[in-house]
Amino acid sequence: MAGxxxxxxxxxxxxxxxxxQTAARVYRSQSRRxxxxxxxxxxxxxxxxxxCSMVVxxxxxxxxxxxxxxxxxxxxxxxxxxxxxxxxxxxxxxxxQDDAYIMRLARRHLxxxxxxxxxxxxxxxxxxxxxxxxxxxxxxxxxxNLWDGVDSADRD
Numbered sequence: 001m002a003g004x005x006x007x008x009x010x011x012x013x014x015x016x017x018x019x020x021q022t023a024a025r026v027y028r029s030q031s032r033r034x035x036x037x038x039x040x041x042x043x044x045x046x047x048x049x050x051x052c053s054m055v056v057x058x059x060x061x062x063x064x065x066x067x068x069x070x071x072x073x074x075x076x077x078x079x080x081x082x083x084x085x086x087x088x089x090x091x092x093x094x095x096x097q098d099d100a101y102i103m104r105l106a107r108r109h110l111x112x113x114x115x116x117x118x119x120x121x122x123x124x125x126x127x128x129x130x131x132x133x134x135x136x137x138x139x140x141x142x143x144x145n146l147w148d149g150v151d152s153a154d155r156d
Contacts, residue, residue: 095101106112113119 103112111119111121
């Protein structure tokens with residue numbers, strides 16, 4: 001037994017035991033790390049699956065939201081245009097209530113001349129050449145040309 005006790009406390013035995021204990025600790029530590037890694041990998045995969053599911057679930061509603069916001073902006077722009085046009089038409093209606101404005105329009109567009117005034121028409125040589133290209137248009141009164149335009153629009 002004395003030889004056994006001596007072997008038990010010898011340096012070589014102690015080093016061998018210490019090496020075995022250290023190897024066992026390292027092995028346990030590595031297996032714990034691998035267990036954690038495998039659990040972490042499974043958790044990460046599950047988390048990635050949840051995140052992807054949420055992204056897919058929210059993608060369509062977000063696309064709809066953005067599309068509707070664009071449509072709302074477009075409708076607001078059209079509404080503002082309509083309001084501007086309404087204001088322009090109200091202004092035009094107010095001007096048409098003024099007899100002087102009506103008279104000015106008649107003079108400008110219909111070449112209206114008041115009694116006692118002399119109306120002059122200046123012939124433009126370039127316009128005369130254009131009229132010669134259209135046979136019969138310059139020989140007829142303006143109202144005949146107007147009715148021909150209405151008739152041709154009615155046929156189309």
